[in-house]
Amino acid sequence: MMTKLDVNTQIQQQAAEFVARLYSGELSAKEEETIRAWCAADNRHQQEFDNMIRVWDASQELYETIDHTPQVRKYKVVASIAASVIVAIAAGLFITWPKIQGAPGLSPMVQTVAPQALKLPERQIHDYQTQVGEVKDVTLPDGTLVTLNTNTAITFDFSGDTRKLELKHGEAFFAVAKDPSKVFVIDTGQQFIRVIGTKFNVRKNANSLQIAVKEGLVAVHDSADISHPQFDHDAGDTLLPAGTIGSFSKDGKIVSTAQTDKVERLAKLALRYISF
């Protein structure tokens, strides 16, 4: 007689095999039938299949934490030391593992294209702005979601090697769509912010700049040297992990970083965007 554990293990193994098969891209009509029949046969089957899909999706998020160079020899080294690398440099990143089931923390790769953006010609700097008292959600062509707070203006140009966006004035929350091949760079006029995919808030005043990081890791630079196609932190960068706020004075000096629950409050714009 099988114990409950045996049954669970068996269900898990079956679900994992089906998911691995599904993602081979070579599923046959017969296999489709088999999988769907298996899922339909028992509630636990369907549930486990869904669980496995979520683990599958979430495991993709590990990529932000390791070198992306597609070299086999190098890869072997990377794979064997991946654990220490991740823990050492990017513990905060793990918070980016998605909560797929509910709306908050939804993977930032929500690839909807804003109709406003499409009406504009290619290779031109696009812009969005809000009036005083107005708050607006926009989706950029790469899937990045931006919530503009009151009296805010941004421009962006994605036609080059990087995704360039300028925060002219005001405050905006960014849920940057992941694209390791095209770094997302925000020019605040004082500092440059570089990310691949993460969620954070930027507020620009006459003499200060404040960045509150909700998820992921944000790099802040003095220079506009954004030539590296790869996401690579220089020694001179200020790195802000999730849950921190970096304040910068007008001349670009970092005033303070705080590990604080204020992030939640500062990033409350995020909640707006999450709950639409």
Add this chain to the structure above:
Amino acid sequence: MKIIQLKKRTTNENSALVAALLEEHGSALRRFIRVRSNLNEHDCEDVMQMLSERLLKLDNLRQVLDGRLDTVRNYMFQIAVNLLIDKKRRDDVRQRDHHISEQDATILSNLDSPDRKLEGKHKLRQTMDILNSLKSPYRQAFLLNRVEGKSYRQISDILGVSVSTVEKYIAKALVAVRQGVVNDD
């Protein structure tokens, strides 16, 4: 005038490309969508429609595809997944509006999901410990696919094993990760 011409040209270029893509990958995509999210034909066609619109709108589609070669299908799967997640979110929001507050529903629906439990650096460490405790080919196959985005075929070349073996390795690693991050009962 100029604006319209530019736009039109992009659309035309893409429409031939998208037609060819759907011709080649359409049936695999439909199958993938149906199985992954347990959808019927009708809902599946909705997703295919969104997917095709999305591809048509991509300015750099040709460029993206040229850089992908063997992983074009993976790329299309990923776009489909994004659309499916989006769709699920919309459906969930619609549904929960009729019942309890959004926040309550979010908390409830997330409480026991494995991804919820994956949060936090302890889980990260745990996940990597699990992967490191696996036989090296299992871990490599899993990370090469999930992290590097390589196709099973490419991984089979790298590891020098058959494609079906790659699939088995990946399934083994996946079940280990899943067991490590979620404790039932």
